[in-house]
Amino acid sequence: MREENNNGVSLFSQSDALLGQDPIEEIFALNLGDFITENLISEDLAKKIGSNVKNKKESLKNQLKELISIYSLKNTLCVLSFDSNEESAIYTSIAKTISQMLDVENCEVYLSYEFSKTHSDKDLILVGASNRQETKGFTLDENLTPVKAFNEQETIIDANYTAIPMCSNVFTTGVIVIQNDINKPIKKKYLDLVESIASLFATSMALQKEIDETNKLIEDESASIGDLQHIRAELTALIGDLCDYQQAFVENLANAVDVKNQYTVSHSKNTARLAKLICKELELNEKTTDLIYYAALLQNIGKIALPEKMFATNGKLTQEELKLIQNQTNSGVHLLMNINFLSEVVPYITYKSERFNGSGTPEGLKGNSIPLGSRIIAVADAYSAMTSDRPYRKAMESNQALDIIKQESGKNWDPIVIEALSKVI
Secondary structure (H helix, E strand, O other), X not given: OOOOXXXXXOOOOOOOOOHHHOOOHHHHHOOOOOOOOOOOEOHHHXXXXXXXXXXXXXXXXXXXXXXXXXXXXXXXXXXXXXXXXXXXXXXXXXXXXXXXXXXOOEEEEEEEOOOOOOOOOOOEEEEEEOOOOOOOEEOOOOOOHHHHHHHHOOOEEOOOEEEEEEEXXXXXXXXXXXXXXXXXOOOHHHHHHHHHHHHHHHHHHHHHHHHHHHHHHHHOOOOOHHHHHHHHHHHHHHHHHHHHXXXXXXXXXXXXXXXXXXXXXXXXXXXXXXXXXXXXHOOOOHHHHHHHHHHHHHOXXXXXXXXXXXXXXXXXXXXXXXXXXXOHHHHHHHHHHOOHHHHHHHHHHHOOOOOOOOOOOOOOOOHHHOOHHHHHHHHHHHHXXXXXXXXXXXXXXXHHHHHHHHHOEOOXXXXXXXXXXXXXX
């Protein structure tokens, strides 16, 4: 006889009230599509859930429909600036953006024939390039760098090319090929960024392939409960992978921005960590803290598209260069608006240049009209910049930087945020 358990039912245990003894049915039945809950579900509630789910197969199909509506290609593959409705524009934009970020001559994207809609006798098919070129491809028996990278699932660098495989935990979908300047090797942080783009891109495509199979199964009246549960498990595993790669992409993008800025330490990470400490001091909730943390990491994202030589000089910038620097926030916001999973951080970045007395840009917002996240990032960024070495000056001492910030309290920065800063440093 089963012993009584008054501790409730967690995500990792089961209730006798659940149909088919499905360990995550109770989570889905509560419409918690992210499968995560820290609260225990009582036995009474579990019984109600079990009695309400009369048709297990229809319930599973509804769950799958919800998943694929959230994680469809148009919602997950918008990593860079492109129109996701036009396949060729996706790959061309990816190639052009990588080429611009790395300041290289050319970047090409090849897809495996399984993932390309182009009919060809080649195994790897050119689907996008930063410089317009004739259609070409490779067969997998060729002894060439792109083919080796695809077959061996690892980045390969030679005198002419850097080839990065587009790998998920399920498929290798293609390869990104960068034309090298032999006298200008690609920096490690930039290569990390391209590898994270390749993984995110491949995982999004693998997820889309799984979504296509899921749609077929939903329409199949003969599909069994076991089939539906199996494909749900595969979908959730890919979604978990996607979240991991999104995290890596954000961090590598921030690192690449720091490299462009010639910072000797990770300014973006330092600013983000400090912003998070300020959030905790102000007792903000976890979601808001996370959004501010990501916004602080990516506040200078627009600089990724600027030429590196602009940051290496101590001389006066030209009018054109100055205009590019001034416009980098707008460029960064435009880029973030096309990264769907980061779109919520846009307001914090947009208004980070506002000043507490209303003298800032772009809208001249004043006081509490400025989003709190923007006010926190502005203070954290100023302190982090002052206490970091730059090509044209040495870092300030912590007390000196804090004194300067306090002198601008109520003018440039929020006094409450400055008070929190003084406590956490």
